[in-house]
Amino acid sequence: MDAQVWEWRVATGEHPRQDSERQLIERCRSGDMEAFGTLWEQHRSAVFRSILGVVGNTQDAEDLTQEAFLRAYRALDSFRGEAQLRTWLIRIGVHLAIDHVKRKHAHPEVSLDWDVGGSHADIDPHTAAELNELRETVRKAIDALPPHHRAVIVLRDIEGMDYAEMAKALGCSVGSVKLRLFRARRLLKQRLEVLLGGSP
Amino acid sequence: MKRLMCRLAEYFLALCEDDIEGSLPNWVRRHLKTCSRCQVQALHYRRTHQALRQYARLLPSSPPAGWQPLQVSTAVKQRTFPLQVALASMTGVVAVVIGLSLWLRGTAPVDHVGKPLQTAPQLAQRETQPVAPSQIRKPAAPASEDVKAKPSQLDKPAPPAQARPEKAPQRTPAPAHQPPRRIVVAAQPTPQPVGTSHEEAVGTASSEPLVPVQPVVSEAHPVASTPVPETYVMQAAYPATAGAVE
Structure with missing residues (x-):
């Protein structure tokens, strides 16, 4: 990067990462698939985790992540840059996941197909079994929530978004986000009390 | 009143995450010291947050290795674009052909479908062609005295005031539902006079448009000799x- 441009960006307070992301978006709009691959590498984990938190199934999360990026690529011209690209991608993914859960509502399935022992090789088997049990319990409690409540739990407690980002991602106001999060956590607490016998 | 305070306090307990007691308003903290029910609620919310935090740590951070869905998406994108263009062009051509055929069918006369089309001058010429003598009805024989007395009148066209009011209502075809009269x-x-030959009769009637009969x-x-x-x-x-x- 040119030194003068860098100095100008520092002086104007422009974030260098945002600018590079903007350049990547422009290159994607002109059909540069290499730039889109860079965006994919940067944001695929966040999108995948958000979707996985809602659907609870690795295979479905993979398919929905792919679908989310494909939709994002097709709709990249409509991205105005008001929100961060990560928020925009997560929004697409979460909406896809919510629709997926609604479609499968008649046939609920709990697929806990990732293993704690496989991903954490340094954990002893006893601790891994406890973590797997906890994960199954929380997963069941999250699956019992309505899809929109699942989304706010995932965005806040798994992705760590603030309320403004969540409002942009979910397309609602900050007050609605807080109210939805309150209801989701209250339902989740009640569910965990039942599943864990009053001692979560 | 205390119940309402508990419900409001639960709202703040649910939204606070890391430091529940530290981020709560003062009135909620004071209420928590006096309300045992809200203390239990705070404990449950704290454990729920801990369980969610552990669950978030257990989630896989990224898709499995070796998963390359982006290449598939790119291939789909590159394949579908020319297909869409081809489909759009084919649809346009088919629409033009169908529209042209419908337009031709819609403008053709109903009784000429399947026959060679006739232009307007051809139709006009067909209507103005002289009718064959066999198809022309013979006019009613005039009275012999009138014919003999004024033979020159046969060459002249009949005055319209006399002929048309009588013949015009007869030329109008009867409605289809009426029975034949x-x-x-x-x-x-009496035999026909010499001057009233067939050609003259035709000439007399030629002043008016002839109708094929x-x-x-x-x-x-009738034969003159027979009764x-x-x-x-x-x-x-x-x-x-x-x-x-x-």
Whole structure:
């Protein structure tokens, strides 16, 4: 990067990462698939985790992540840059996941197909079994929530978004986000009390 | 009142995450010290947050290794774009062909479908062609005195004031639902005069547009020597072509 441009960006307070992301978006709009691959590498984990938190199934999360990026690529011209690209991608993914859960509502399935022992090789088997049990319990409690409540739990407690980002991602106001999060956590607490016998 | 305070306090307990007691408003903290129910709620919310935090740590951070969905998406994108263009162009061509055929079919006359089209001048020429003599009805024989007295009048066209008011209502075809009328044709016992030849009769009638007359079953041409009946009763398909109407 040119030194003068860098100095100008520092002086104007422009974030260098945002600018590079903007350049990547422009290159994607002109059909540069290499730039889109860079965006994919940067944001695929966040999108995948958000979707996985809602659907609870690795295979479905993979398919929905792919679908989310494909939709994002097709709709990249409509991205105005008001929100961060990560928020925009997560929004697409979460909406896809919510629709997926609604479609499968008649046939609920709990697929806990990732293993704690496989991903954490340094954990002893006893601790891994406890973590797997906890994960199954929380997963069941999250699956019992309505899809929109699942989304706010995932965005806040798994992705760590603030309320403004969540409002942009979910397309609602900050007050609605807080109210939805309150209801989701209250339902989740009640569910965990039942599943864990009053001692979560 | 205390119940309402508990409900409001639960709202703040649910939204606070890391440091529940530290981030709560003062009135909620004071309420928590006095309300055992809200203390239990705070404990449950704290454990729920801890369980969610552990669950978030257990989630896989990224898709499994070796998963390359982006290449598939790119291939789909590159393949579908020319297909869409081809489909759009084919749809346009088919729409133009269908529209042209419908337009041609819609402008053609109904009775000429499948026949060679005729232009307007051809149709006009067809209507103005002279009718064959066999298709022209013979006019009612005039009175012999009038013919003999004024033969020059045969060459002149008949005055429209006399001929048209009588013949015009006869040319109008009867409606389809009306039954055919019985026509009485008066026989002419006297032979036709020489001057009233067929050509002259045609010439007399040529002043008016000739109407093709076809389905007259028979006509009265009695032989002069034979006794002539007073009337012939004829059944005509077109009553206007056969004489007087009862």
